[in-house]
Amino acid sequence: MRSLKWSISHAVFVAEIDDEHKEIFEALSNVQEALGGAPAQIRTPMQRLVTAMVDHFAHEERLMRAARYTGMRWHKKQHENARKRVEQFVRRIGKGDAKAGPALVEYLSSWLGDHARLSDRMMGASLRNHKRGLFKMTFRAGTKPMDACAWVDANGDRFDPSSPR
Ligand SMILES: [Fe+2]
Numbered sequence: 001m002r003s004l005k006w007s008i009s010h011a012v013f014v015a016e017i018d019d020e021h022k023e024i025f026e027a028l029s030n031v032q033e034a035l036g037g038a039p040a041q042i043r044t045p046m047q048r049l050v051t052a053m054v055d056h057f058a059h060e061e062r063l064m065r066a067a068r069y070t071g072m073r074w075h076k077k078q079h080e081n082a083r084k085r086v087e088q089f090v091r092r093i094g095k096g097d098a099k100a101g102p103a104l105v106e107y108l109s110s111w112l113g114d115h116a117r118l119s120d121r122m123m124g125a126s127l128r129n130h131k132r133g134l135f136k137m138t139f140r141a142g143t144k145p146m147d148a149c150a151w152v153d154a155n156g157d158r159f160d161p162s163s164p165r
């Protein structure tokens with residue numbers, strides 16, 4: 001089984017997405033901990049995991065739509081497949097299938113790592129480019145982006161892009 005902890009190797013470099021991935025990994029790890037207890041104990045962490053995952057997929061899909069990301073259909077299909085697989089595991093767990101819990105953890109830990117490292121990272125690069133493009137457009141339109149948002153450098157410090165550094 002892969003690691004159930006988020007690491008920098010999963011980073012997509014879009015803060016809101018990385019934060020949600022951390023939450024999903026944490027929820028998954030709670031499900032794994034609950035596997036050792038009574039069958040009913042898995043219900044709450046499993047619900048947290050499913051909610052975090054479904055909300056996260058919807059969030060990524062909103063961001064992709066807004067950025068007109070060309071790989072969206074391919075990416076969304078992967079989300080749908082994972083969502084269906086997880087629903088099947090949840091149904092099996094509900095019926096008391098003792099093997100379904102460990103199988104869910106095994107499946108999702110591996111799927112999350114693979115999906116974050118390739119598909120989400122590709123999407124993250126595109127979202128960052130889209131954001132940069134919007135900044136450029138704002139400049140061309142002659143407005144002052146400093147009024148709307150702060151510019152930060154690689155260290156997170158604010159700077160004024162119109163004055164030489
Ligand atoms: Fe994704």
Ligand SMILES: [Fe+2]
Binds near residue numbers: 120
């Ligand atoms: Fe993701």
